[in-house]
Amino acid sequence: MTGTLDTASPSAPAAAPRSLTPSRQRMRAALRWGLLGLGLIIVAQYVADAPGIAASSTWGSALRLTVPIAVVAIGGLYSERAGIINVGLEGMMIGGTWVAGLFGWWWGPWAALGGGIVGGLIFGLLMAVLCIEMGLNQLVVGVAINVIAAALARFMADIVFNGVDGGTIARSPRIDGSLPNLSVPFLSGGLGTPDLTRTMEASGIPVVSQIGGIVGGLTHDVSLAAIIGLLLIPATAYVLWRTRFGLRWRAAGEQPAALQALGGKVHRTRYIALLVGSGLAGFAGGYLALISQAYVENQTAGRGFIGLATLIFGNWMPSGVFLGSSLFGFSDAVGLGRPETFRALLFILAVIFIVLGLLRVYRGARKAGIAPLALGVVLLVVFLFVPLPSALATAAPYLVTLAVLVVAGTTMRPPAALGQLFPRKNSRG
Amino acid sequence: MEQDVLVRLTGIVKRFGAFVANDRIDLTVKAGTVHAIVGENGAGKSTLMKILAGEEHPDEGTIEIAGTPRSFRSPRDAQQAGIGIVHQHFLLADALRVWENVVLADEPGSAFRLDSKAARSRVASLAEQNDFLVDVNAVVRDLGVGGRQRVEILKVLYRDARIIILDEPTAVLVPSEAQSLFAAMRRFTEAGAAVIFISHKLDEVLDFADEITVIRAGAVVGRTTPADSSASDLAALMVKVAMPTVAPREVPVGDDVVLEAKGVTVGEAGEVPALDDVSLAVHSGEIVGIAGVEGNGQSELLMALLGRARHTGTIAMGGRDISALPTETRRARGMAYIPEDRHRDGVVLSMALRENAALGYHARPPVKRGPWFSRSGAAGVARSIISRFDVRGGDVSTPASALSGGNQQKFIVGRELGSDPRVLIAAHPTRGVDIGAQSAVWSELTAARDKGLGTLLVSADLDELLALSDRLLVFYRGRIVAELDPRAVDAQELGEYMTGVRTRTGGVA
Amino acid sequence: MIRRIAVTLAGPVVSVLLALLVTTLFLTFSGYSAASAYEVMWNYGIEPASLVSALNNAVPLYLAGVAAAFALRMGLFNIGVDGQYRVAALAGAVVAANLPLPLYLRLPITLLVCCLVGALWALVPALLKVYRGVSEVITSILMNAIATTVVAILLADVFRDGGGQNTGTAIIGADGAMPVLIDLGIGNRTSISGFLVLAIVVGVLFYLLQYRTVFGFTLQVAARSPEAAESAGIGVNRRIIWAMLGSGAIAGLVGLPHVLGTAFRFDGTLPTDLMFTGLAAALLGRSHPIGIAVGAFILAFVERSSQVLGLVKLPTEVGSVFMAVILLSSAIGYWLTERADQRIALWNALRRRRRTDAATTGLETAR
Amino acid sequence: STSSTASSDGPTIAMLYGTTGDFSFMDSAYEGFTAAQAEFDFTPLDLSSPNTDDYQDRLDLALSQNAGLAIGIGFQWATPMEQTTDHPDTAFVAVDIDKGTVIPDVTTISFAAEQSSYLVGVAAALASTTGHVGFIGGVDQPSIQNFFVGYEAGAKSVDPDIVVDSTYLAPLGDFTGFSDPTKGKEAAASMYAGGADVIYAAAGGSGQGVYEQAAASSTDAQKNWAIGVDGDVYSQVDDSIKPFILTSAIKNVNVAVEDSIAAYLDGTLEPGEQAFDLSNDGVGYATSGGFLDAYADQLEQAKQDIIDGTVTVPSAV
Ligand SMILES: Nc1ncnc2c1ncn2[C@@H]1O[C@H](COP(=O)(O)OP(=O)(O)OP(=O)(O)O)[C@@H](O)[C@H]1O
Ligand SMILES: Nc1ncnc2c1ncn2[C@@H]1O[C@H](COP(=O)(O)OP(=O)(O)OP(=O)(O)O)[C@@H](O)[C@H]1O
């Protein structure tokens, strides 16, 4: 009798042995790709005559531009993993910049970060009450929060900031001081040690100087706020996959009824997730305010939306969010640099796409290979022969993200209950 | 036999608005017994069970568990009292792993760390103790129905339930799976638990239950034991109709092939195909039954025939190749389809019956008038389905979600047969349907057959297959492994073919 | 039916009342006099010129709302209306200014080109959604940013016709611009633009297509249950593409009232917030053509009347706070009205059920 | 006076503008308007709006409120003012209009921003030790390009071989470029790292990031400078940043507004073009901090050359 049970699903994959091998394999693959990427960057630098592509300034910029997007996307991940679509990230971020400006003005940089969280929480709480408690349409509430946050920020700035101490309707008084910048000892001159990477970068020796530039950019003078922001990604991954709350959190976004039937508190879980997420979105705003040492009106510049896009791009995974936001931050940094740096990026993309396309064709997935191959060839032709309008560089992050989406092979899998209302009283059927 | 009374419900009343779903129900379940509850669709069985499981609150009446009166404010309360329920529709998070679904909300570990090792080993050992072959690390999405059900039961066992409620557990299982479920149920009762199970399959109720309670229109109309009653007694108590039977056929099978598949294969390149080089033919006026354990290629065959799955090989209707045609055209040419999962494929739950009646028939009159959608036309269709197939629980403007499962099924069958199709692809047409409705569906199928409809019937219910089919094809691992004459084979033998114990092709034409 | 209309209308009304309440609280809290603000806004708002202006300004909001609603009804969130209308408006401005044809040919061609360009811009998210499973939200956001750059490059390097600080395209003459529909002549600037007709046509088409045709029905099915749709022979992917194309085509018209009726060129004065305000109108109006019209008019009215806030020394931001609160309270307003509506529906259903129950028991005893 | 009735004795003067908070000429214009209110007796009418499609409406509103003077801030006011032909009791002033624009019965005020940019370009080239300077524009539009054109010409007049980098934070039409200090900071970081040691920021609120970065990227070996725009940035930034603000190119929009009001109240306001340039101190450069003391002679000489017409500064508008 028991033998027949086995046949329930012959097509189901065999039980995968769970050991460390897959992750070690993954590490090895990551290393391989990393090395290939490095090689490509070095080649691109010479081909495009663009020292900027491996310069520490570019990589430092990339890091700093990545942080706010990564953090706001992680904020979105909290609420969306719990099943609540968060279109209001931009508004929460705006709230974060505003309160960060206020707190930072009163109490300094640490308070600014805290204020960012508070600012995000204000709108998170509003969204929680409207979406979880009252069950209103999450898209509507999200859009409304964006509009309301922008309007309120200005209205309140007029009352609170205008006319005091360097403040205007569009700016808070200055946040005095900033969080310390850290460097890695012996690598990038932390703690007064010699700055190895800078020496390497300045040496001009091929490979050595590029590695020096890249590593130096990523490790030199990194703001504590940026470090905290980046650490939020692994921390979130830990909470998501390895804690009891994480399991309930995922269940609330996948099948809330199942959680509820087992006695889990769906609403409480969603509240916590949404509030934490809004706090993080606000944190991202606080980070921006710290960079400019003040709240500046509209300084979020649509990063909340980019964060939302990054979240989807990253397939609602912390690792994906990291990947997406770094891609975006890096292209943004490149776009702000000199035109030839942007061309070097084109070259890198062209090569990656062509190789990817050829690999796919070689492995027999001819159809899947066409898109990257074609795109790669187009990019290569553009790189070689077409003079580009300088304005194009400002769109670099968007174009790169779009191109990656076009060639990516994976399909997105949003949390199954994303956007589903879950009434207070359970009445199934 | 001196047995403890584990559950005692007295005078349970549950109203939904003015509608009384449970009307002063008394129920007593003893430890170590299997207690079956039977009744027609909408009789109030599930509602009663939800009350016992703390998911609904009774308007009147008392619940006593092991002698102590209880009042459950939440499912959690009921779980703590030792009650576990496996729902008619599973409640599993598809994207989570088996062990995650099981331990959810009751995880081992501390606030800062989920002890996944302990959780996994505990779930695995529970599964082992009960002879459940499930991979605790598998993602639930990849499991078949039987596997999912085992996960649901594991959830109950994990919480040390002494009272286990199974709402129509066998409706979706093939016989062998059902057998092992019953074996597991026995083990639970031997360990001192009580099992309450709901079923529309009276023979299994008679075989496995110790006590039977019959409910009709929300009230208990009979209490009996298998020893004291027969299937027809139960049926009579339930709905006052006879057991469904199929009259011997009078019209012979036609000569023309209405549906033909040649060398149809479905599967991703580089993987073992889910459906492997299958050829079959359905004649007019013929019902061809497909038997097989779920997951052996039947779903893929249905999807390929319907035009929803990419496949190689050819499919022809009435001699014309339709392989390249989209679903829409296939349906327009007279292909009807009763889907496997009515909630997913059969109806749009949030739409009214009027709109649901148009589903699949939206491209032809009376629903389509020029480019316009005729609401009155659709309403007319819906009304005729409701009256002809005795669909109860609403009118044309009632949303499909308001109907009980059985009535939804009747509505779908009615819609698909009502359009005078040439070919019917029917999957589990009576799944979850009470025997009254089952009779109705069967007679509609045979009547359509006699008028020349060619039917491909996939069912997990072997009695249904044996009763209705003119020929039986057995699927195993994506292939047809046997072609049998239903009159010359019994359920036992059929089961052996289905599980790959016996293999033979050819057989009776 | 009457109940449906009542609910559709009650939503915006309750929303506005709620918004008034919240804004009043805000103003009072901040030390302003809400009453005088509303009074001066109302008095200015109901001047004939203001009403006409609100009507004319409601048109682009309405078009944007309908564009968003077209996709929303299929369960798609076309946040790309923004990019679609900006790219299309540029194309429209160029065509309207340069096409050597008489107005009766030039105007329809301009409209058509705008629809085409808008649809084309929406095609990218649609194709990526269908073939790559990428959410339309992310691609639309990207396409909006890319639209900004594309428009900037085309405008600066190709179509620029203005000197000095002006970066606009060539001026559109009378034989390319939208004629005035009717000059009411009851004061300064009281002529209604011909775009009102376009809005009505679009609204009627939207209604017929979405609510009355088989195509609209299939969109609904595909939106609510893709699986059931596929089984019924409704290709979901095709519906996604059509819904996005339709939405994009309507979005393509959004910038035209400004280009062909206000600025007579494409330049930096093209409003950039039409999508969000239009989306607000769509949400206020629950994606129903009449509801959107009411919503768009309310928003345009508030926008126009808040111009006078300077007269009472109130910050202009009050207007935007008010609009934002309207949007939020629209959700709450609907929540309230819908609950009331559900009560009524439940009550009706119960009555009906009692009747049918009585009927079936009667039948059974007859048997 | 905070209520509209308090000073109703004077004539009504309307200011029509976008929104304040652009750290640029809107703020400056508003400053002029407030200063005039303190100084003169009139009824102010503050008609601000973020919308770009209601210029005509607001002009009508000003007329209907019997404004004696309507001041429009921004070149977009040229068209509605030109089209409003019947305004016998109202004087119109349009501020920041292209040079050479003549509108009947309207006073148009233009600013020679390229001239002040030329002078700060001269200062940049003189202060640069690397022979490499930079320019960061907020939005790639003609009014901002105009700053660059003048700046480049000024720098090259000192050192024909000087390298002048330029970056715009956002393309034409995307005004986030004026309010994104984060991007301003990163663009500056990249530019300083690329070898420029003086950066002229014509980027509204984003400029703050450039100023911060000038300080952040300066080392003992290499001092980096930033040049501000519109107002005197030295007086606006924090003390820790002040040592890095070389100078600012000044555009006296506030003076234009204040003067127009004064002239109107005096009855001396004449329709026609008024050019604000170096010759009448309508534009200029700041000397706060004293960093330019060493180059004062060269700068004054360059200024005089422009005023005399011996040097003609190119313009992008
Ligand atoms: N990328 C992922 N996608 C979905 N679920 C994941 C993912 N990564 C981790 N999980 C979930 O988190 C749980 C723990 O993951 P992980 O693979 O890290 O387990 P582990 O404790 O390392 O296992 P072992 O000790 O057996 O190696 C998994 O059971 C899985 O459900
Ligand atoms: N939440 C609810 N609101 C209103 N009516 C309900 C609700 N739940 C159940 N009902 C009604 O109560 C009746 C009993 O439903 P129940 O699900 O208990 O039937 P059942 O006996 O389990 O039927 P089946 O055999 O089809 O599963 C049905 O008529 C159903 O429509």
Ligand SMILES: [Mg+2]
């Ligand atoms: Mg039931």
Ligand SMILES: [Mg+2]
């Ligand atoms: Mg049932």
